[in-house]
Structure formats: structure tokens, C-alpha cells
Amino acid sequence: MIHFDQVSKRYEGGHEALSSISLHIEKGEMVFLTGHSGAGKSTLLKLITRIEKASSGQLRVNGQILNRLRRSQIPHFRRNLGIVHQDHQLLMDQTVYDNVALPLIIAGEHPKDVTRRVRAALDKVGLLEREEYRPIQLSGGEQQRVGIARAVVKKPAILLADEPTGNLDPGLSRDIMELFSEFNRVGTTVLIASHDLGLIARLNYRVASLQDGKLMSTPFEGRRT
Amino acid sequence: MSTRTPNRPTTKKPVQNSANRRRDSAPGNRSAWLRHHRDCASQSLMRLLRSPVSSALTWLVIAISLTLPTLFYLALSSLQAQTEQWQEGGQITLYLEQGLPDSDGDRLTRELDARPEVARAYYISADEAWTSFQETLSINRQALGFTDNPLPASIVVVPSQQNSSQLEALQLIIRGLPEVEDVQLDLAWIDRLNRFLELIYSIVTGLAVLLGVAVLLVVGNTIRLAIESRKDEIRVIKLLGATEAFVRRPFVYLGIWYGLLGGVAAWILVTAVAWWLRSPLTAFLSTYGLEANVAWLGFTDTLVLILASIGVSLAGAHIALQRHLKDAEPR
Ligand SMILES: Nc1ncnc2c1ncn2[C@@H]1O[C@H](COP(=O)(O)OP(=O)(O)O)[C@@H](O)[C@H]1O
């Protein structure tokens, strides 16, 4: 599903954020990406979402070779991804409902389907009663769950999250991770960047570890039974 | 972005797991595209109306910029209508040979009247001329010491065309007539007036172009600010798979609305000013014995004004989008 072959990323200014990464994540897998701050976790995710372009090597995501993707193809490619940010990136002047509906509106879904699917997604993250609220009226954990509902509302093939629990206390972090596990169980490929090693260790998933832009180890998949 | 969902049913009944029933239902189709256009149009208008003061600044500048050249244009068309009235003064008087019978004079008048370049021709017999001359001076021929009528018969020709080359051609034909003794022309000033109007017309066109550029810049700047204030939102929706056209659409509609509001406001201003000037202008012209003929913006003129306003605003919006949307790539 996600295939890095000797991928390097050098930012303008000469700093090499990722060096010769080879990483393969299969369909339906759930993988954690760890590493110290500045190790290159966010950069790796930005290559997958095509926010940044690899300097060398080949990156294949969902059957598409990203280096060859034309500018006009990027929007349609991104519609197959669900993206969760540390700071959730919700639109603060719109309701929870409208925020979650965004990916469906962008894809041109029929309003009838939009309503149904938004409610289904909000139901899954346990925020159905909050659909008319503004993000500002919600707690940090609830905001992050809205962000997750928005990421999964289109049932993307791949779910990416960059420090999704970075701003949350341990109890809430566990709940969020449990949510990701649930989506993985119904077949979504999940990749989560996190430096919270304690949390990751408890979850028993495959871990890819970055250090100064290099991949340290990709131990064998240890899926929970 | 125009991403709010209109016409959403307000029922709060949870819909359990129904999302699993059907996967993607033909996205990107034509009705979705139309729906987004409709939503963008209404939401851009609402956005504009929600900050009435700042948006009024923009469309008022548009309105005033368009009002000036439109008023000049209106004044010009009024003047042109006026010169048609004045054309009566642009007549040619043909003095016929002494002693030419009235029947010949009448025939010649009818011949001239039938020519396409002649609007009207009428015959003034020697007797008529003499009578009117005496009436004007309030004396009789004996007092003047004349026993016979010294005046010739004449034909007054009113040309139908103002075009100077056509007038000259007509003049040549008239001078060539054997019965004509002398020709008196009163046309040169019309020619001069027309040249003057052409000059004014060029000046007005130049002014219109300049003020059009001003509208372009004003709308461009307004759209730039709108993009600026929604940069974060643009970044988010681009990351969620919004196409370039989807991102641009609400701003394009914003440009259309500004153009429409500015154009309509310009029409109101122009009409108000024309109404305001109507009576002083009538009074002024009547002192010259002229009938005021203040033009109004007709249906076509109004349509052109509003479409031009929308067109220029759209161009301004496109320039702003071209230059500033690049700065709102996801990070
Ligand atoms: N846009 C950028 N331009 C230049 N250097 C960058 C940019 N983004 C990240 N970097 C650098 O790349 C390295 C990896 O950063 P990042 O991927 O954000 O690490 P992490 O998410 O693991 O903390 C860091 O040294 C960072 O300074």
C-alpha cells in the first residue's frame, strides 16, 4: 500500500531530512513511526500526502507512483487518504458537522449521502450529539476526535496521523489510539507518527523507528490477535 | 470555502452504521458541480453581506469609477442628439437666376427633395422673399425706392447626412445646376462640432480605460485580502483533495458579486445625476432656443454597464487568484 524505495528528502537549504528510506507497509497493516523530535517523521508523512516531493528514490502509494503524479492529479490522489494532524486543523468558524462533511463536499457527494455518512462518522467517534457545536466549544480530546471523524468519513484506504495524541493526556491518548485500531480492524491501512514510546509499546503493533533521517529497524509485524 | 452543507435535514436521529451500506456514489458528476456553483454563489454573497461596511467600500469604488465615464458617455449621446436638432441650421440656400419662372423653381425643388442626401427642400419664390423682407423691416417697397422686386427666388436644402465628404459632394452637384446663380453654405460649424465631439469621445474612452484599470486593482486587492484571511482554510481543503477550481470558485463568485453590486450602484448613481441635472440643463439650453434632450441609460446601455463591471471585476479576481493562491499550499 505504501512503498518507499531508497527515498531521500533534502529540503532547500541543504539539510537532508530523510536518507535512503526503504519501508513497505502492506494493505490492512497498522504501523507506528517513532523517533526523536526532528528525526523526520513529519517529513515522511508529507511525502506520502504529496505536500513535499521526494528528492530521490521511488515512492508508491495506493498503486500510484508519486514522483510521476502531475499537479492536477494530486487532489484526486489525496481523496484516498485520511489525514489526522496534531493540531487537528479544523475550520473554527464552521460547525462540527460542516467540518466532518468537508471531504464529502469536496468529492461532490450528494447531500443525502453526506448527512448519512457524516452522522455515521460522528457516531463512531462518539460525538453525534455535538454536530451543531463549533470546535471551540469542545475539549482538546473531542476536537481531535472530530479531526479523526473528518479523516475517516470517506472511508479512505489509508489513514495517516502525525502526533495525533501530542496534545492529549494519557487517558485520552489511549482512547484515540483505540479508535485507530478499530479502523484498522475493518481493513484500513494505518500509519501513525508518534514519539510517545510508552503508549506505542503497550499497543503491540509494528514500529518503524527513525533517527536523524535514517530508518533504524522495521521489526516484524506484531499484529495484535 | 463553500463547504457548508445547505438544506440539511434537522432531524437529530442517529443513523447507525448506515455508512457501510454503500461506498462512494459517483462523485465529481455534473449535478455535484452545479451544486457547488450554486452553493459558492450564495455563500459568497452572504459572506459579502455579513461585512457590509468593508464590502461597501469596494463596490462603491467600483460604482464611482464606472459612473464618471458613463456620465460622459451620456452627455455625449445627449449632445449628438442635440446636433441632429441643430442640423436644421446646417442648411444650404440656393439663389436662383432672376426671372426664372416659379414652375421651374418648383420642379427643381421637387427634384432636389427626391435625392437621398437631402432631408428636405423647400421653395421660396421671389414674391414670398420680398414680402417677408418687407415684413421684417416693417416698411414697404416705395419707401425703399424700389419699383420692382430686387430679390431672387431661392431653394432651401436641408441635407440628411452630416458626413462632411457627403456634404461636399452634394454641394458640388448643386453648384453645377444651371438655374443656380449663387450658393450660400451654413455647414462648416457642424463639421467643426463633429470633430470636437470625436475628440471628446476619445478622451472619454481613455478615461474609461483608466478607471477600468482602477476597478481591476480595487477588486484584485479585495480578493487578495479575502484569500489572505482564508489561507488556513484553503490549506486544509487542499489537503482534503480540493481541486484548484474548487478552491478558486468562491473567490470567483465574490468577484462576480462585487461587479454586479458595483454595476447596479453605478447605474443608480448615473440615473440620479442625470435626473439632478435635467432641469438646470433644460433651463440653460432654452436660453439658446434649444430643446433639452437629456439621454437616459437605455436597456442595452444598462446591460453593457453591468456586464462590463462584472467582467472587469472577474478579471481582477483572476489576477489576485493567479498571484496569491500559490502562497496557500498545505504545509
Ligand atoms: N520545510 C522545511 N524546510 C527545511 N527544513 C525542514 C523543513 N521541515 C522540516 N525540516 C527539517 O527536517 C528535519 C526533520 O523534520 P521533521 O520531519 O519535522 O521531524 P519530526 O516530525 O520527526 O520532528 C528537521 O531537522 C527539520 O528542521
Ligand SMILES: [Mg+2]
Ligand atoms: Mg513532526
